[in-house]
Amino acid sequence: MNFSELTQAALLGTGRQAIAIAAGESELGRLLAQLDWNRREEALLAAAALSGLHEATGQLPARDTAPAPEPCAGEELPRLSERAGSLLLRLLGGDFPELLPECLRRCARAGQLPFPEALPALLTTGLARAELRADILPVLGRRGRWLAAQNPDWAWAIGATADDETIWHVGGGGARLLFLQRLRRTNPARARELLTSTWKDETPEDRAGFISILETGLTLEDEPFLEAALEDKRKEVRRNAAALLAQTPGSALNQRMTDRVAPLLKFVPGESGKLKKSKPGSVEITLPGECDKAMQRDGVEPRPLTGFGEKIWWLIQMLEMTPLDFWTTKWNAAPAEIVAASLPGEWEKEMFEAWTRAAVRQKNAAWAGSLFSIAVRTKQVTRLAGLVGAMSAPQRELLFTPLIDADDGQAGEIQGALVHCCQHEWSPEFSRTVLKWLRKITARQSSDWQLRGQFKGFAAHLAVSTLNEASGGWPTDATSWEFWSKGVDEFLALAQFRSDLHAAFPSSNPSTHHLI
């Protein structure tokens, strides 16, 4: 009786059936025959012990004949240092999540690959967080791509780096998106051609995702495709197409929009009086009469946002889509002058909204700078992030430094918001300005919950060369210290980690990596 027959008997129970003994002539059979089968339960257990052990010790390993995956080719690039490798593993394990992109870029710049044990976590991170994929791909190496090819979850990483266009026709959504992004950077015309060739078969979601990729390398050549997309069934696609056309100098939509708004605004220049007080300029506003089909086709939404009148809302949208430079050229006036002239009066809030939206959308640094000063003066903290995003790093630092320097450690709200939305890697000078201000605030201000919450994040932007200066000079004896110490400790821990991280890579000229 073998083990599986005994198992069957045990499953049914000896109470319901007699057990047939087939002892056999083998050594095992002779042993089984010695059992007292009148005591069924004990005999069955003893037989199972004997035959189970007999089978376990005589078991031959299974044979596998399925083809083995092709071994991975050796890497061309060197591996990270042990230290850098272990820091990356800590980041992948969830420490300091804000530093993962910086670490990945540092690896890529050093031309070094992570240790293989980091690859599954990297591929899984890329699956969940699509925004990190572009940073993950360059450090996967051959081993990472070899691994990704064996797990359907990691398909996003396959082909994303290949030059082969077949991925566009056979790949999954994520892989195709990455491929198109990459191709658009190197060969924008080919990317548009490929997109056009499959456009009618794409799902509405994919169309909405793909069309926004055209923002990279956008030219007038994209116009026919985008004009056609203005008729798309999905609203998101139509709006993206209109926004892209509005950004394209010389496009027909651009001209149509300009034609619509040009008669609605009239600029009266100010007079710089010599003896009398100078008179500021003004902008006279005429509201549009209707939102016709053509306007809607060009991306104007007829229903206003809460808090806005219908007609002024149409104007705001049209201004957002009209190049700001059109006004400066037409009226031969500086952005600051136009902003100052258009705000006073009935439509102050609405015009500020219109110009701000336009500056942010068009990433117009000069306009953003003028509007920024007003936002700071009127403490419109929620507006700052967008405007700061439209400015270049040096412009931001130039504007912010005096504001931050001037703060005596009492106010802090605007400054905190500024530093918070200043997401580029700061120059050493600006880093020191912020450090000085933070020390001042923590010494004089007894509490500021919002700032304490943002504190840690600031360390992610300090210039690498100033990380070692961060630890000293804190007002540890001040009465306010009890409130601030936790935030400062977290800030310093992050700064220390970054310092360790950069020290773990071969040194490079620091001037190459501030102000990205």
Place this chain on the structure above:
Amino acid sequence: MNETCAWGAIQGSGRDPYQTSIDLAGPAFKCTCPSRKFPCKHGLGLFLIVAQQPDSLTEKQPPAWTTEWLSKRVEKEEKKIAKAAAPETPPDPEARKKSAAAAEKRAASREARVTAGLDELSVWLNDLVRTGFATLPGKPSSFWATPAARLVDAQATGVARRVQALDGITTTGDRWPARLLRETSLLHLAREGWSRLAELPSGTQADLRAAIGFSTSQEEVYAQPGVQDQWLVLAQCLEQEERLRVQRTWLFGSHSKRFALCLSFSAAPNQPLDVSLVPGTQIAAELVFFPGTRPLRAMVRQRQGSPEFSPPQLPHASVAEASAFAAACLTGNPWLERVPFALARVTPMPRAQGWMVRDDAGQCLPLETSESQAWTLAALSGGRPVGLAGEWNREAFRPLSVWAEGRFLRL
């Protein structure tokens, strides 16, 4: 810092800096601070510096306060060994006789309890087989916990643990009836063996006593002849058993070709586990083995020098060799729950039925791992053979350590 120790003067809240030393072979800590935490924050801080910035500790000659402490440690260690080797003899033969008699009485009473407990277990087992395993799925936890608790009362803790482990076995897939029959038949075998213990060979007696839950005293183990060897620390794992944390460390002797298992237990969260055996390293040491047919469980009696990293010579050249080794171990001790495998060249592969490792001859073992561990293993291998050490549980191989591309990693 030098090869054996690290030291530092650390400014704390006291007037004078604290003098902190670490014996790196232990590691063991010594500090002059008054903290009751052990190791104290100064020791840990210094240890972190040793681990992360060893270059910053440039001094090579230890100060007097470190060398004094180290030599005291060596003295203490020697005394402990001497004491273990020569068990104390009570001066008065009369008293000795008395205490021996008392011990014998205690032992006899425990054996009687175990006998009663196992008899009761036998009735329960027979009931299971009579009514049939098919009635078992869906039984409440108490169905298994009650007999287990009675075995704990009967001081048969090893058997109790095995009965408790049956809870949930009916949800372990299609093969659960075979698994349950295997486990119950081994319990039956333990009871049968116990009923005629004296007739069994001494090694089997020891295996069975250990399986039932009798412990062997440290003195008794230390009295065994030692095995001096260069021991490779193959693998380590930590498991939670009820409120007890159990750390298993597997070693392999490069000359004796013997495997050894060192256990460390922690009953409370702040009770530290033994950290002196670092997987991937080799140590010169003398081990003493617990008695048994094919002794595996061991303790380090004495170690020499500091651990070294060196490329290992893993003993199992093929899956067939490892399987033959498992068969030999199980033949000697059928109650053995885990057999150490140290495979020199296997390649991990995903298959429809789960992950496995395959050797050059095409023979394979199913793996017991989490998905993420398996993918880490695949990443480390890159489709090429790696060295793997771990535990075979009769059904699957649980990898714990990997040697790949000249590197060692714990999974």
